[in-house]
Structures are given as structure tokens and as C-alpha cells.
Amino acid sequence: MLNTLVHPAREPSDAVPLVIVHGLFGLGRNFNSIARNLADRRDVIAVDQRNHGDSFRADSHTYPDMAGDIAEVIGSLGGRVDLLGHSMGGKAVMQLALTQPDLIRRLVVADIAPVAYGHDQSQHIRTMRALKLTDLKTRGEADRRLAEFEDDPGLRAFFLQSLDLKADPPRWKINLDVLEREMPNILGWTGAEGPFEGSALFVAGGRSDYILPEHRPVIRTLFPRARIVKLPEAGHWLHADQPREFEATVRIFLDS
Template identity: 55%
Template sequence: MGLAVSTGGLYHPHMLNTIVHGEPTSLPPLVIAHGLYGSARNWGVIARRLSDERQVVAVDMRNHANSMWNPQHDYPHLADDIAEVIDQIGGSADVLGHSMGGKAAMTLALQHGPIVRKLVVADIAPVAYSHSQIQFIEAMRAVDFSQVSRRSDAEYQLADLGVEKALQSFFTQSLDIAGKRWLLNLDILASEMPNIMGFPKLEAAWDGPALFLSGGASDYVLPEHRDTVRFLFPGARFAKIPGAGHWLHAEKPREFEAAVRTFLNA
């Protein structure tokens, strides 16, 4: 119970690195896809807690943490990566994705429908966004590694560069202190930002059970997005976590976990 095993991608150099929590049970496994600049490790607490009922597999998305670096970073490719992981763990799974991972999870359901049993999309809609995340790449590029011997050194520098407290500690989880580098392919994430902020035009719909779970204080999923969501996902249900922003799973982990658990077990 709660045992985390990292596959390290040893046998599948092109497959995503995964952190596996718990053993397979009679319930479908849950695959978790993190957002931009995140990692499987960010989801440790929630993954561990949910693994009391089902196996939970958190992935490092391509160009993040311990997964492969690849010049293509668009949602059809990200969805194919997750499909490959699901194929390895039995061919069918529940899928939870946050932000960029949510768009990857939606694309997965639209392109590989039969392998997704239930879908949880955390604080993102299947639309193009105008607020770029490029300023965080600029901040991470500006960190002077000659002045970094511990995580807090990088946090101080990010603070001076105007990055808010919660995001400082979040970004520095992707820091390789010994190697004096970020475990993020910043160049590709920067060049692919239009794809990351966008959403592919797919002639498909997926009518399985889908929960669109948003932060009550977030502006990422707006009322005007609901028609688009319902067109692509006729089985969509909407819920909000009061007082949470875009990083709802980090801000309100207990409430987030309860909402996900209730939906998956319904």
C-alpha cells in the first residue's frame, strides 16, 4: 500500500517515465497527466491516497522531468504517449489530467476513445487560450546556476524575477541541482507554446463519463466554454472547488481527492 515504483523508462526508451502507486485491483487503474512545468512527483500525495482502492500511475509528460525530450510537443503526440502507457498496464484506464495534461487527456479520449473508461479534466477547456506561460520559461532561463547549491537558492532568484511563492517551490521540483540544470526542455516548450496554448481541431466526440473539475476562483473554464465541452464530450459534468485557483489539486488537495474519488466510484 502506497509503494511508489518508478519505471525509469528503462525498457521503453520512448515510453514516458511513470511513478506507480499501489497494486492492481478489481477497479480500473488511474493514469494521471500533470500540467505544464509539472511532473509525476507533483501528484504524489493525491496519487498515494487514491491508490488505496486502485493502482495509480502518474506519468512524466514528454519534455518534462525524467521522460524523453522530443521536438514535437502537440496534443496528438502527448495523447499517443499516454495511450502507450495504458497499453502497458492492461489496455484500459481512468484518466485524470490537469491543464496541459487535461488537454492531452481530452485528446486521448477523442482519438483513442475505447481505452478511456472515465475522464477527469482539471481546470482546463478544449479551447485555445491567449494567456501564454512563456514568462515562466524566461524566469527559469534567467536563474544563475553558479549561485545555486540548494533548492532555496533558485527559489530566491525566482522570487527576485517576480515569480509568486507557490510557483517558486513548484518549479524548483524540476531542478537537477547536481547537474545544474532544469529537468524541463525549456527551448522546445517555448517554441511549441502555440500548440500548448491551443487545442487540435478533431472531428470526433467522446460520450463516456467526463468530469470537468475547476477551481472556483480560476478563469480557465468559463461559462462560454461549456457548449464546446458538451459538443466534444456529451457526457460531461461540471463541478467547482470553492476558493481554489488554477492549481486546485495543490491548493485544496483533500477536496480535490474527494471529488475525483466520488466520480470514479460512481
């Protein structure tokens, strides 16, 4: 089963658990702050997806695979859940909602649509591979070395969360070989037909081009009860760009 980070409810209630699924190159702990805050009245479980973090390595990385992994986590929780996924994780939770809708009460999809994209992410794999891991002792030194290949400090910090400096030698907690080979599947879409008749919220970054006006018809077809909202000052990593606004938006939807 996937590695999970469990944030128990501080004041238990009858609210169903919330399961959070990260995106490509991410980790469950990317959502630690948001997960802790949303765990005031419900258990919140963040997962490491296959080929990421402390979860298992696999030769396949398709959306049916990822949906099956999430379904197994939900099964271990004993009932329906609310489900939130970002980017690649958003496609995984959409796949699950369209194929096993009874597992999900409410669905939140963060800055992704059920379509194929041309946003190739292979350059990030090349960047991580370029980092010299020999004699690497500190994250600061890793950042200085990575800066030779990536100018954006935010992206460097994001990638370096997946660098295991305790390993000897240090290693990436991301299966770069499989993700590179499976990139066409990750960028694509399965064509799952659904529809998911439950409540769904799509949260778009105002500075992102992942949810565009031309995507709305297919979203409405597959998720007829979907609401689409935008965080104007956020990019694709909207939960990092505007964490409190993102958290408040999710909370209002889940509690309404």
C-alpha cells in the same frame, strides 16, 4: 515510453488503474499525495510528460504527440484505464479520449477546456532561464535567487521541483527551448471532433478563468456525458490549492 511513478494498490480490487497526467512545467510527482491516497484500491500511475521531468526530450510537443505517449503507457498496462489530466495534461487526455475512446473508462479533466487560450506562459520560461545556476548548491539558495524574478512563492516552489541540483552543473528538467517554440500549440486546440461518449468530469477552480460559462457548449458537444463541478476556493492549480477537496471529488466520480 514516458517515465512513470507507480503507486500500487494497497488493497487490490477489480478497479481499473488510474493514470494521472500533469500540466505545463509540472512533474508526475506533483500529484504524489493525491496519487497515494487514491491508490487504496487501485494502481495509480503518474507520468512525466515528454520534455518534462525524467521523460525523453523531443523536438515536437503537440497534443497528438502527447496523446500518443499516454496511449503507449496505457498499452503497457494491458487494458482500459481511468484517466486524469490537469491543464496541458487535461488537453492531452481530452485529445486521447476523442481519438481513441476505447482506451478510457472514465475521464477527469482538471481546470481546462477544449479551446484555444490567450494565457501565454512564455514569461515563466524567461523566469526559469534567468535563474543563475552557477555554484548553486541548495534549493533554498535557488529560491532566493529566483525571487529576484518571481514574487509568488507558490510558483517558485512549483518551478523548483523541476530543478535538478544533483546534476553538475544544476539543470532544469524541462526542455525550455522546445516548450517556448511550441507554445502556440500548447495554448491552442487540435479541433478533434469525437465525441467521447464515456463518463467525464470537468473540475474547475472557482478562482480560475480557464473554464468559463462560454466554454460549456463545446464541452457538452465533445463530451455529452460530462459533469462540470467547481471548487470555489481553488485557482488553476486546484490540486495544490485544495488537495483534499479535489481528491474527494475525483474519488466520488471514479467510484460512482
